Amino acid sequence: MQVTFEEFINLVKAYNPDEVEIITKAYRFAEECHKGQHRESGEPYIIHPLAVAWILANMHADRDTVCAGLLHDVVEDCDVTLEQISREFNPKIAELVDGVTNLTQVDFKSKTERDYANKNKIILGISKDARIVVIKLADRLHNLLTLQYKSQEKRIKKAAETMQFYAPLARYIGAEVLRRKLEDLSFKFLNPEGYVETSKIISDYSNQTQLSTNQMMIDIHRLLEDEKVPHTLKLRIKSVYSVYQRIKDGGKIENLHDFLAIKLLVESKKECYNALGLVHSLYPPMPKTFKDYISQPKPNMYSSIHTTVFGPELVAVQMQIRTHEMEKINLQGLTAYWDLFQGKAVDVMQEILRDKYHFIQSVKELSRIMKNSQDFVQGFEQNVIGDKVAIYDGEHQVFVSAGSTAIDYAYSRGQEIGDRLDSVFVNGQQVDVSTVFEQGDRVHLILSEYPHGPLPGWEHISTTVQAQVSIRRGMRKKYAIHQ
Numbered sequence: 001m002q003v004t005f006e007e008f009i010n011l012v013k014a015y016n017p018d019e020v021e022i023i024t025k026a027y028r029f030a031e032e033c034h035k036g037q038h039r040e041s042g043e044p045y046i047i048h049p050l051a052v053a054w055i056l057a058n059m060h061a062d063r064d065t066v067c068a069g070l071l072h073d074v075v076e077d078c079d080v081t082l083e084q085i086s087r088e089f090n091p092k093i094a095e096l097v098d099g100v101t102n103l104t105q106v107d108f109k110s111k112t113e114r115d116y117a118n119k120n121k122i123i124l125g126i127s128k129d130a131r132i133v134v135i136k137l138a139d140r141l142h143n144l145l146t147l148q149y150k151s152q153e154k155r156i157k158k159a160a161e162t163m164q165f166y167a168p169l170a171r172y173i174g175a176e177v178l179r180r181k182l183e184d185l186s187f188k189f190l191n192p193e194g195y196v197e198t199s200k201i202i203s204d205y206s207n208q209t210q211l212s213t214n215q216m217m218i219d220i221h222r223l224l225e226d227e228k229v230p231h232t233l234k235l236r237i238k239s240v241y242s243v244y245q246r247i248k249d250g251g252k253i254e255n256l257h258d259f260l261a262i263k264l265l266v267e268s269k270k271e272c273y274n275a276l277g278l279v280h281s282l283y284p285p286m287p288k289t290f291k292d293y294i295s296q297p298k299p300n301m302y303s304s305i306h307t308t309v310f311g312p313e314l315v316a317v318q319m320q321i322r323t324h325e326m327e328k329i330n331l332q333g334l335t336a337y338w339d340l341f342q343g344k345a346v347d348v349m350q351e352i353l354r355d356k357y358h359f360i361q362s363v364k365e366l367s368r369i370m371k372n373s374q375d376f377v378q379g380f381e382q383n384v385i386g387d388k389v390a391i392y393d394g395e396h397q398v399f400v401s402a403g404s405t406a407i408d409y410a411y412s413r414g415q416e417i418g419d420r421l422d423s424v425f426v427n428g429q430q431v432d433v434s435t436v437f438e439q440g441d442r443v444h445l446i447l448s449e450y451p452h453g454p455l456p457g458w459e460h461i462s463t464t465v466q467a468q469v470s471i472r473r474g475m476r477k478k479y480a481i482h483q
């Protein structure tokens with residue numbers, strides 16, 4: 001990806017003509033600061049902040065975000081202070097730059113400690129301004145795109161860190177397009193053979209099924225036209241890394257019920273359900289594949305109807321039915337709001353982070369329990385942005401970290417609940433408290449009247465950092481009382 005300033009500024013002009021002046025000023029300022037600095041590729045350093053700002057402008061990011069993208073490395077790599085940015089530009093831009101600037105104190109005991117402290121800082125920054133995560137992700141994306149110029153050791157480190165932290169963050173904010181890119185690029189560096197092999201499997205199977213999927217698109221199009229339902233059809237292919245994860249243990253691509261998917265985009269929610277009926281009138285559905293993420297969106301607000309059907313030649317194709325607006329949010333997550341809400345986007349993003357994702361609350365809760373950066377960041381990776389499964393506790397659907405047991409779930413609801421955990425019923429059967437919950441489990445915790453504290457061995461049974469920290473604390477308390 002090589003972008004010139006002219007291309008960049010033309011893109012800005014197209015969606016935000018009023019802010020061209022200040023954005024140009026930010027570019028000139030950054031160019032001056034980075035003068036004489038070079039990337040590992042030998043190119044002038046400025047191509048990096050320019051590329052980051054270009055990625056942001058493609059999302060139609062607001063003025064302050066684009067400026068911060070241009071200026072994101074000047075505090076870290078040049079002798080520029082935040083006060084200076086605040087004076088030259090505005091305090092908001094300075095705040096955003098601060099949010100993505102690494103801590104540079106020299107008193108960290110190790111690189112690992114510094115890395116955790118930096119992630120800790122990013123997480124707390126996001127609580128104040130969601131745009132920090134987007135700038136950070138754009139920065140990471142461009143770093144991965146130019147990773148071939150780094151040493152092998154650095155490549156592996158960056159790629160692994162992306163898989164662990166940045167790609168899940170992208171998924172968390174619903175930025176699916178970004179997540180796919182981050183994951184596939186990292187995967188390529190971490191496992192080059194796996195990447196090539198999986199890509200080949202994907203293209204072979206796609207070619208092999210092309211006639212069937214084409215035929216389906218034609219038939220669905222005709223039927224919806226007859227029924228006068230305005231619509232758009234798109235074929236979507238699963239990303240290399242997601243396919244790899246599903247077939248690495250011997251799975252076959254033709255058995256994935258969602259490898260091939262056709263997106264059917266319509267105008268309204270009502271038409272989604274209408275279209276579902278029409279699709280089922282053409283093709284028989286595969287049992288147990290129907291999901292209604294419109295009535296119950298995923299935690300990151302992904303909304304769609306899914307149903308896998310058998311098309312021509314009995315090829316399994318997942319139909320993803322949703323509105324155009326859902327599609328935009330499904331692909332871009334929080335970043336979709338720059339287009340959907342224009343000037344109010346920043347407030348809307350922060351509101352969603354707080355009220356829909358419960359981000360602020362989770363982070364507050366974590367920082368109350370976790371006393372050092374490492375525990376905090378690991379807890380965050382697990383509890384906040386990690387894989388989740390949905391369970392039912394009474395009437396309520398609850399998302400718990402994948403791998404959670406009753407112990408983890410109890411402590412996720414608070415120290416006291418954990419300390420009172422007695423036994424657990426899953427789907428009506430009493431099971432051991434070490435049993436790992438599965439998607440859709442109906443869970444009922446039996447609590448003792450008074451807290452008895454954690455039992456010996458719980459620390460090793462629990463899988464979440466949060467439960468482990470709470471158990472250690474509970475143990476200390478219990479031990480102190482009995483002394």
Ligand code: MN
Binds near residue numbers: 048072
């Ligand atoms: Mn950078």
